[in-house]
Amino acid sequence: MLSLPIFLVASVVKIVLVIFILLTAVAYTVWLERKVVGHMQNRWGPSRVGPFGLLQPLADGVKFLLKEDLTPPHVYRPLFIAAPMIAVICALTSISVIPFGTAIPVAGHIIPLQITDLNIGLLVILGVTSIGVYGVALAGWSSNSKYSLLGGLRASAQMVSYEICLGLSLVGVLIVSGSFSLQQIVESQRGYFWGFIPKWNIFYGCQFVAFFIYLMAAYAETNRIPFDLPEAETELVAGYHTEYSAMKFAMFFMAEYANMITVACLATILFLGGGNGPLFGPPLLRLILPTFYFVAKVFVFLFTYIWVRGTLPRFRYDQLMAFGWKFLFPLAIANLVVTALVVAYRS
């Protein structure tokens, strides 16, 4: 047990570190996306700023900061300003319960690589993301513009709908793991069965159906292609952030990519075994390897995101709703029932 001052210091350090890493990750996820999609579409992507365009995110950030912050007339000002803040705060908050790896000893104290381990950690993430809807919805409404309003409407309906599937797909994992604590969920996936297959939930818990549902719902929750209806450029200009510019727009941008990363982390923890992997080498390597595995899995997941974006066209809105309610939802329920039966049989 840590003493209070050390706990506070450790927490502050961890928070700063996590936010820094997260924002950097966001910036370079954007770069990665532009680069990968560029290559997929047979062009170069950013290449001028720095080697391989690596400094492009920095240039973007400077541009966002220096641009004129324009507030159109007729908007509902308080909410117009509050909306991007809500979005970005929710996006950053949910990362706080993610364990990035095993605990590491620092100056004689065991510090877990996680800001806080709540025993309802998963529920916190769900709660915070569900609050995140307000950012998008209110942005759309307060802009007092038809495109924005439509985008906001679509966003709120879509996110509420897919949140149900998301939640249901997680319940299967919870049944297998028997805990809401992310740390414990990761713990429960340690080891192998049949000698070589890792005991990840996606394999051992037979949660591949749930993983598929989670994948779909996560794309929808983060408004990514093929579910990016709220900001569909071809129909709604830019959807709920049509009227935003400069730093406020950057906040939405950040929120979206932060959410992507959170979702990827969550998928890694829940389905892909978190930081679990073969440990070898000297003690220091053994400490770092879990984090490496974790980051690698997240990267794979993020790459899939980008890959899908480069591959699939956008859904039509009624297709989106039908897909969510008539396909994913029953599938999630069926998966839940089967998982419950299997677990009941095993015990």
Add this chain to the structure above:
Amino acid sequence: MTPSLHLWLIPILPLIGAAINGFFGRRLSRQTVSAVALTFCGAAFLMGLYVAARFPSLELPHAEYLGHWIRSGNFMVNFEFYLDQLTLVMLLVVTGVGFLIHIYSVGYMWEEGGFYRFFSYLNLFMFFMLTLVLAGNYLQMFIGWEGVGLASYLLIGFWFTKDSAASAGKKAFIVNRIGDFGFLIALFLLIKHFGSLNFSQLFSSIAQQPAETAGVGLLTSIGLLLMVGAAGKSAQIPLYVWLPDAMEGPTPVSALIHAATMVTAGVYMVARSHVIFGHAPNALTVVAIIGTLTALFAATIGIAQTDIKKVLAYSTVSQLGYMFMACGVAAYSAGIFHLMTHAFFKGLLFLAAGSVIHAVGGEQDMRKMGGLRQYIPWTFMTMTAATFAIAGFPPFAGFFSKDEILARAYEANPAYWFIGVTTAFITSFYMFRLWFMTFFGDYRGREAAEHGHAPAHGHGHGGHGDPHESPMIMLVPLMILAVLSVIGGWVGIGGRFEHFLSPVFGEGATAVATEALSRSTEITLMVISVVAAVLGFYLAYVLYLKRPELPQKIADSLGGLYQAVVNKYYVDEIYGDLFVKPLVDGSTRILWHGVDQGVIDAAINDTADGARHVSDSARQMQSGNVRSYAGWVAVGAAVIIAYMIWMGVR
């Protein structure tokens, strides 16, 4: 234990027919409807024949138990069917005559609207009548009893658009209710004192009781009440008034229900209850007196009637009187014998009359007929057989049964016999009057038709032109019944019929009675009754064929008496003034204006007015505004909380 004969099938078959025709008949063709009706009725008849064939091998009385019906404490009523010699006779008469009349009806009703309705009712009647006959206890009998009343009501009012038919139906129903009331009270008395309605249990327990020779005891009361029921159903004084009016129904109905079967239910019931009557001689005397008086009374009315069916109706009442007379002198088998022969010849008379009416296009007034024997020879011949049978000419069926009744009546009390012979003479007279007026002389219907008198019924054909013979489908039943009218009485020669029924009514009573009369007396009585019949024939011949102007003169000279007879002794009017009018007036003044409008309606109206006044003020609260409702709720909640706290504090 004798094997089950499935007696329940006999009543159920016509019920199925009735259900099919009643529910689906509207959509079926006439051919199908008649096929259904005839099939199920014929099947019941075949079942009757089957039962008769198995009869000698049965252990009698044969009872078949189907299941519980009512159970209340020790009192129990079952569904059961009961078969003995009496039942068998009735069964064959009802199904046989009924089947013939069904066949006849197909021809007679072919042109009528509501064809399926008619056959549905007719089959329904068969169901109830067979239930009545086969019943194993009084309550089941009562079902049949009420059911035939219902069927009778429906069929009398078959042409319900005609006002007279509808009211005749109502009259029959209401008058029957009076009789049913007596029957029902008798049943209650039986339940109260004997705890059972089952025939065998009841009769064996009654048989142990001493006979009530003097005064009015329990059994006498029961007997008298049963007689009230019988009088209602079988049209005896004072409840006979419905039967003549019942002639508003289609003629086959008159033949089946109001001549051959239903009206004899009273006789059957009295015969079935002979144990009760045997223990209540006073009640039996009443039965005899009522029967005798009815026979004479109805016969005298029959003299002056001009409607062919009305004559036959009064004749039926009179003949039923004979049967009651027979029962009244404890000659049940004679009564049942007469019941059987009467079913043959009276059924035939009605059917033939129907054929006549059919021939002349719906005309029922005999004064507009005449000379019909050339036009409708078959009808004429069958009708002749029936007329001779009812008049009591040997060797026709009526002679044997009537003679036996008269002999037994003489033995009991010569006064009965004297009235009986007089009635026989009158019967002979009015029947031959009908015969002569209808079939002899010249046809008088033509000028009436030419004067534009519309036919009474809507028969589509034959309204104009010459009378014509009926189709074969109507004539065949007539012929069969004619044969039966001739030979039907022969089963009674030498007391065979009595002997057959003796297990039911007791060997002793009949055997002793037949021997009590010396051979010479018997022959004398027989001769006298034949002479009375011949006299009647001769008188009718003189008055209605030789000198047709005489009847009018006689009528004029008789004056008031004749008027009284023509108007049926004003019985309907007296009943009207005595019972109907006070009832209607009382209902109108006291019950309708006083109680209903003054008390019940007024109470409701005032309540409604009060409610309206109160709600007029209260509805101000119901503004439709949700927020004001919420305000009321808030205040109410505060009041309730305060009350609960106050109660809790105390």
Add this chain to the structure above:
Amino acid sequence: MLHLVLFLVFGAICVAGAINLLVQSHPISSALSLVVVMASLAVEYLLLGAEFVAAVQVIVYAGAVMVLFVFVIMLLNAGVEERTKGSRVALILGIPGVLAGGLLVAWVLIERTGTATVGLGALPGFPKTIGNLLFHDFLLPFEVTSVLVLIAIMGAVVLASRPEPKNPEKES
């Protein structure tokens, strides 16, 4: 001490949100005020140890039900409340009635609960124990509410679906 401070802070946010709900004339402001009230109530639940209730409060209430409200407000494009003269009953009778009733209830509660106090996290409501209670002791009510929810879903679909326009050409 920390408990009391946290309680007072979030209680104050609650009350402020509730009063803001009353004062604001735009429905969306009222709805967001309620979200604030709910979020701070979730903190109050956490203080009482009911962490699962707190999480569900945020996920279901704040995250789903209120989003639905906001969605409907946006859908119907509801503007600022108009001033109409409705019922005076609500103002003259209702508000005094509420206040009287509220005071009475408060008095009784304070009388009855006396000086009982609860500590921080007084009754930890772990998901497992709550699940046990819900699926054993309260199984029947749980099933009944599931039926209720099903009925509510169907009712909402029926109510909100636009009636099919009568189009004779389409039918034929």
Add this chain to the structure above:
Amino acid sequence: MVPVSYYLILSGILFSCGVIGFLIKRNIITIFISIELMLNGVNLSFVAFAAQWQHLSGQVFVFFVMVVAAAEATVGLAIIIAVFRTRETLNVDHVNLLKL
């Protein structure tokens, strides 16, 4: 240590605010929001009592309240949409007839 009565008073305040909102608000959606506020106030008292009597059924009851509130919200909002469609107003003072 915080007295239970504090929680109860907070719950009472929230409930009363809900009722007053119901009484004074004219927008049907705001009225509905007030109802939710009332339910929240009651939930707080359930949880507080659960803590006082050390029995979890109070918390379980909160779940039932939430479920009922969710069901009520769906149906209620559907009704509001239907009402708005036919009357084109959200002001309850204008919605005082059962039938148009």
